Amino acid sequence: WPFFAPYVKAINELKKVRNAVILAHNYQTPEIYNCVADVVGDSFQLAREATKTDAEVIIQGGVHFMAETSKILNPDKTVLIPDARAGCSLATSITAADVRELRRRHPGVPVAVYVNTTAEVKAEADICLTSGNAVAVVESLGVPEVMVLPDQYLAAWIATQTKVKIITWNGACEVHERFTAEELRAYREADPDVTILAHPECPPEVIAEADFTGSTAKLADYVKFRSPKKVVLITECSMADNIMTSAPNTEFVKPCNLCPHMKRITLPKILESLVHMREEIVVDPVIAERARMSVERMVNLKI
């Protein structure tokens, strides 16, 4: 912590000078989450908050698609990402051309794309969804069949929660696909009273072993409001570190699958970003306009 203090002080001072806010995802490191973030949350909460801020500058504590989503929703603001290389295996798994081809193969079937996609892919969609609102978004369309792209595992989980038929793609999150059902069974055998919470980007056989599945915000709420005696969070490492103080009586078992992209964002890079006002997110205005329709349709749903 002493190493972080000068960065925290400098960032918080410069934020005021620049009229900037930091939106930080739940997978950001605790020093970002606790000491410099103005808003923390899951992908949906960050997208919603991005529509509400009066600040002139948004610094995205998260990966590139999140910063792009903030820019799409705030075309007149400056959106910065402290490291433009912070990608996502889901966002790179599908292109706009792939979506057009899927539409050709499934005429008339609406396309819902995960927020973990590029602006070009969002521009091809009818609506966006996140793990926090996926089932409600799919059902809001009022049709028997929906394409949910590109995460095959999120799509498989949605299919277990609704009667709507789901068509998907072969994308996967490189962090969550590494968890195994065997690993979860071992946690339960070690302590039958343990509560296992899993993110819906995990494979179906992993989710089948969990007690509850939900977005990072829903997992955080579960821990905060139900204070399980002992919990295993089947998601990215920083989650447990960030929510620990909300449940002082809960013991956390911490399987550690790091997202290398999320971890590219550090305090020194956030400071640099504020000093030099970079890396600025630029989205082609025609793409941004079409992508905005998909994102706003999701944000404006009364769900």
Ligand code: 13P
């Ligand atoms: P949520 O925070 O929306 O659950 O998403 C998890 C994730 O992997 C974001 O990259």
Ligand code: SF4
């Ligand atoms: Fe992408 Fe998975 Fe990292 Fe989230 S955790 S940013 S889905 S690679």
